[in-house]
Amino acid sequence: MRVVILPKESEPKLYDVLNDLGEVWAPVQRGEVWRYEKIDSGDKIKGNPTRTLLPAKKLLLPQEINMLDFDKEKFKKASAEIPVRIILGIHPCGINAINILDEFYSTDFLDPFYRERKDKTILIGKSCIPDEFCFCDQTNTKIVEKGYDLFLTDLGDWYLVWIGSSKGDDIVKKGVGLFNEEMPKDIHSKFISWRKDQNSKFRHGIDLEGVIDLMELEYNADFWTELGEKCLSCGQCTMVCPTCTCFNTIDDMELTKPAGHRRRYWDSCMFREYSLVAGGHNFREARSDRLKLWYTHKLKAFIGLFGSPSCVGCGRCITTCPVDINIKTVVANLKGMEVKNEL
């Protein structure tokens, strides 16, 4: 792999290189939260928040996509102008989540709406230091091996830049004068101590070992009912989850002519209607059944399908759930640990 150096004072200038390629999206602070926003200058690249409110999936799978246009004669795939987008500052968990989306949307059937967006996305990742909600060390997602174009490891005054794709290499070539080919002398010790520092900061108290089997063994455990009673079915956990992909479709008619559109929008397995069929039979009427589905999917089922969990340890479900149901509390219950309930 090719590796170069980007001095931190050159980072704002990177914007000009990227802006020539397409829209530049980076975390921007809005009140208490950070969100990915399209930025219009290099000085907007500031800060490296632990997590944004919504993951980068909002750009690859917008909350709403117009899939089809139809009239009395036919259905036609809706065409959309999809810009090239550079997502700057995405963390390893986020890139790993996109790798999961890639795999999911390319298995058996290729989803054209995801694919056409992903094909126009450039990912420039950035290293991070975990807070108390991060548990990517448990999901093997604290480092990335693939899926990024460039990845910047923050080593103080400069970034170590890993070049992960041909597109990434082009960016480095276009950024004349921004990158150094020559490695600083202290790179080795700096990198090792950065790694140590990162590892020492995990303090989540989550241990995923053996959870697949426990999901099976604790299938009928009482705690599911208890969690179900607390759950508000608000679906926020699925909205903020970087690997949640479920969608529903709805048809809208135009007011003035017999034509319409089929839109697809984020759905949640926490919603009552999720498994409801025509005629009124609901395969998952109980909230506890719906919760169980989500955790089964994340921690067990996906491993059966793709060999790794579909949880990347980003901690968003922990910071988001208003009633404290999250990977942390569910895993604690699975392991028979005493769960500190603050509500």
Added chain:
Amino acid sequence: MNYNTGICKPNPDLYTPIMMKIVEIKDLTEDVRFFKVKSLEGDYDAPYQPGQFMMVSLNDGAGEAPFSITSTPSRPGSIEFGIRKVGKLTEKLFTYKVGDSFGMRGPFGNGFPVEKMRGKDILIVSGGLGSVPLRSLLLYILDNRNDFGKFTYLYGAKGIGEMVYKEDFLEMLSSDKLKLHLTVDKDNSGYEGKIEEGLVTNLFRYVTDINPENTMAAVCGPPVMYKFVVKELLKLNLPKSNILLSLERRMKCGVGKCGHCIIDYIYTCVNGPVFTYWDVIHTRELI
């Protein structure tokens, strides 16, 4: 488990339906209607399997939903559905006339493993509307009768008025190609000697002299029926992997992407809707 790796051939992409024209409509019961469709250009000749389903799309705002194919691939040229009026889309569809058209995507799902069933004795058990998807298999076997061994079909409906394809089934009672037994939960008046009274499980008393290792059973009906029918099949010593169940779930895409039909790691629309009884034991929540 079959894993469908095909792409829906006639459709330009995953989610875009092609238009089909209704060429025949008839009422199967008070609220179940038969629709025969052809492609706008004429015959529909894309291959499918008995037990597969199509996503039917209305272009008037009523949306899209999955429906079992009731026709057999051994009679190509058209696709047939047997549809119950039960929701928003079907209510709209029931206003459609011959000559009207709607969109269709598919075929989806694994369907019945007909290659594996070849050479075997076949036992079909259907309840209520379960005869709609199983008609596809029924006709397929009849059209390829020499490829299969002994053929028994048990059908139970709520009442005479709820029996789909009643006339066709009554006619088949005298056929020497299969042993057919019909029953209704109650009131068979007018059909004594042809249609019995009682649950479909009562018809198992006719299933004697079977070679369980060489018998494949296909079952489809309301969710409540599976448990009781499977019990009878296990009593006959059928291996769990010889018991095939066609299941229903909510589906919005048909291609394992929207998530609604998921059970553990199984997408009913891609890995199913036909499962073996072993799959059912192995995977919680299937039935």
